[in-house]
Amino acid sequence: MDQQSPALSPKQKLRALFFSTLYISAFTFGGGFVIVTFMKRKFVDQLHWITEAEMLDMAALAQSSPGAIAVNAAILVGWRVAGLPGMVVAVVGTIIPPMVILSIISFFYAAFATNPYVALVLKGMQAGVAAVILDVVCGLGGAVVKTKSAVYIALMAAAFVANFFFDVNVILIILVAAAFGVVRALFQQRKAAKK
């Protein structure tokens, strides 16, 4: 269902939010930004509950706050979609899959960690995860390029080089970009005041 979802009752909305976060969390291997890409596909592209810009804002906020990115993102999306009940439902949906899976594994973890077949399946899935992330990045990066704003394109390129080639701390990159935004806002205000 790729069209605007019909108006759901609050109860239906909460149920959809719960099962969406449960489903996304159960299949999100490999770190916080992976869950952000899956959330983008679900809540932005399919359900149209939040905009792409909001999703990116929430990703930045989730990344720069204490705690697991996936849980933070669930809190932000939950509040945005359905207030306090939405937040609770999204967090519970997000933590159930890892809790259940780890509970099961903890009872026979040695056999699991050394099983070569399990390792092969998981290795294969990694290739799929990489493809999902890069597919989403193509869409998001294309949108940035389409703004034709030299500032945004330069910021994206600089952040990529700093993060990928120089291993600069992610929080530092986000803080520098935020500081740049503050300076730019002040500069624009001063320019407007002069006129």
Added chain:
Amino acid sequence: MIYLQLFISFLQIGLFSIGGGYAAMPLIQNQVVELHPWLTLQEFTDLITIAEMTPGPIAVNSATFVGIRIAGIPGALVATLGCITPALFLVSLLAYVYNKYKDISLLQNILSCLRPVVVALILGAGLSILSMVLFNGAAPSLEQVDWIGGCSFLVAFVVLHKFKWNPILTMCLCGVAGLCLNLALPAIL
């Protein structure tokens, strides 16, 4: 009081780990191996391996694993609650501020500069996973390429990008392909 100790330990992990899984790892090690005799270093290493192979944040995975081993299912619940409690308060506050003030021009300006940066960070995360797939974590070189992983990646990318396949289905098929091809190809060649 073991439940309280678990709660407080994981509360600290949740409060001080900023920036996701890899940032949380040293904190978890400090709490469960060094400060409390809950896991041996070997068990901790196994835990990290499992946490990386299974869905979910490393902090939540660790809380469940350590909690169960120390105090059963209630231990797992208490430890997990501990590690998400700081975020429940702090991030909720952020959500409130964001939803209320996101139209103010200063905040707009900051966020519009952050968006391209987040795209770059997601790209970085995707490329590190791709390099794990292609080179198994070793330094990139042509002789070391994992062709099965590389081909799975290309096929998956094309079906996602061109044919808009469901991402989770695509991932699961990649897992099946990885298992079958790695078992079948050496037998044929």
